[in-house]
Amino acid sequence: MRFMMLMIPKGYETAAPGTMPDAKxxxxxxxxxxxxxxxxxxxxxxxxxxxxxxxxxxFPGGKAKVTDGPFAEAKEVLGGYWMIxxxxxxxxxxxxxxxxxxxxxxxxxxxVQEFADFPxxxxxxxxxxxxxxxxxxxxx
Numbered sequence: 001m002r003f004m005m006l007m008i009p010k011g012y013e014t015a016a017p018g019t020m021p022d023a024k025x026x027x028x029x030x031x032x033x034x035x036x037x038x039x040x041x042x043x044x045x046x047x048x049x050x051x052x053x054x055x056x057x058x059f060p061g062g063k064a065k066v067t068d069g070p071f072a073e074a075k076e077v078l079g080g081y082w083m084i085x086x087x088x089x090x091x092x093x094x095x096x097x098x099x100x101x102x103x104x105x106x107x108x109x110x111x112v113q114e115f116a117d118f119p120x121x122x123x124x125x126x127x128x129x130x131x132x133x134x135x136x137x138x139x140x
Contacts, residue, residue, distance in 0.1 A: 002043065002112035003092035005082040010104040013074040015050035028100040036084060036095065047080035079105075083112075 012019075021029075036042035051069040058065050071077075086092050089111060096107040115123065115130055 001087065001089075001092075002083060002085050002114070003089070004110050004112060005084065005092065005096050005099075006108040006110065007047075007079045007081065007101070008076050008106040008108060009079040010076075010106070012079050013051055013077045014070060015052060017050065017053045019050050021047070025100075025102070032098065032100055033082075035098070036082065041084045041086050041095065042082065043085055044083040045081065048078055051077045076106075 033042070033045060036045075051071055051074060054069040056067045056069070056071060058067065084092060084095060086095065089109070092109050092111075096109050099107055101107060115126070115133075118126070
């Protein structure tokens with residue numbers, strides 16, 4: 001089972017462009033990332049720039065509307081993620097619990113929807129999705 005662990009740092013929604021993490025925090029996080037890698041569960045990971053450097057695309061009336069960050073109404077935003085492959089939700093939660101996060105950070109653990117999870121009519125509507133994923137993972 002694949003799970004995404006989403007880092008939600010409190011206050012990041014108002015972080016200025018170019019805000020960077022503390023070197024000691026990064027060092028501790030690297031040790032955690034290495035543990036995930038050594039255990040063979042890490043599939044991907046990335047940190048994200050603050051929302052002030054991003055944009056949101058909404059679709060009022062079905063038309064795309066772009067709003068540049070920061071986003072005044074944001075209460076929680078993502079600071080980064082890990083994609084892991086483990087045997088259960090409990091194992092994913094255990095890995096999240098080991099993270100050297102601060103009291104100002106929350107990790108949300110969410111299982112990835114696998115193609116096989118969908119009913120037949122949805123799988124038919126998404127014909128070609130598995131091949132698309134395979135090509136993407138090969139970088140082609």
